């Protein structure tokens with residue numbers, strides 16, 4: 205078993221993303237989830253900071269953590285360091301007290317401490333507070349929690365996202381933050397050996413993150429300017445155009461130039477009514493058409509938009525697995541739907 209340390213402020217969303225790379229994800233406390241298995245794919249997650257091979261867990265209290273470690277079997281050799289974290293300051297536990305006391309347990313058991321280059325790092329995560337309430341996420345039950353999770357650091361997030369949109373060769377207002385683009389690409393199943401599509405690729409934020417996690421990225425956009433711009437960004441961050449790792453073409457998302465089941469997953473950020481000149485009813489037709497086309501070419505999808513397109517998604521043949529409302533700033537909340545073809 206593994207303990208996942210989640211990042212960001214939205215644990216239900218982070219846990220949902222983590223489930224794209226780890227098995228049996230369940231929220232335990234603010235910023236802490238458990239997983240049955242956590243392979244290398246965990247390192248490419250946007251909102252998981254690290255995965256730890258579990259030693260055990262108890263309530264968020266230093267003495268309880270010390271008792272747990274004293275009783276635990278330790279099948280490791282070499283030098284150690286202890287790193288404690290009071291996740292989001294939620295538990296009020298003194299991390300220096302925790303590090304000192306847990307380190308002493310390891311010293312008493314014959315381990316040598318090396319704070320600079322330890323063979324093994326023991327992490328103690330302390331968190332307390334209410335878990336979020338979300339019906340699509342295991343453990344997100346709105347209940348109070350108090351957890352100290354002790355484990356050996358097994359995998360740390362690489363956080364190898366592309367630079368922020370304004371620092372890229374091609375930028376347009378409305379581009380998505382890199383960690384969010386990474387999370388949506390992951391939720392759409394982007395991974396080595398998988399083909400990913402963004403049918404409204406804009407500046408290519410989603411396609412770039414899909415490419416960075418090793419997927420073959422395909423982008424289309426109705427505007428030639430966006431097609432050129434996405435190519436520039438992909439060339440900069442993913443690789444040369446002679447590399448078959450990505451393809452970008454001008455195309456209409458409601459009539460994609462792709463055969464049935466051409467890709468493994470889709471994610472797209474639909475145009476926002478308030479930004480574009482598209483009238484509301486035309487926007488609904490556009491999104492419904494794009495949803496129908498994406499259901500033809502892929503078995504799973506993520507739709508990001510400034511409003512709830514759930515009924516259009518169902519009408520286009522998708523089952524809605526989960527919905528999230530993610531506040532971007534005062535006047536923009538992104539509605540995220542994760543979809544599986546019926």
Ligand SMILES: C[S@@+](CC[C@H](N)C(=O)[O-])C[C@H]1O[C@@H](n2cnc3c(N)ncnc32)[C@H](O)[C@@H]1O
Nearest residue numbers: 379380404406407409425426456457473474475
């Ligand atoms: C919200 S933006 C996408 C932003 C993108 N995620 C990014 O990070 O830059 C929506 C994009 O949809 C494109 N678009 C609008 N109607 C389209 C259509 N019928 N087919 C394909 N693309 C379309 C627009 O040109 C625009 O680039």
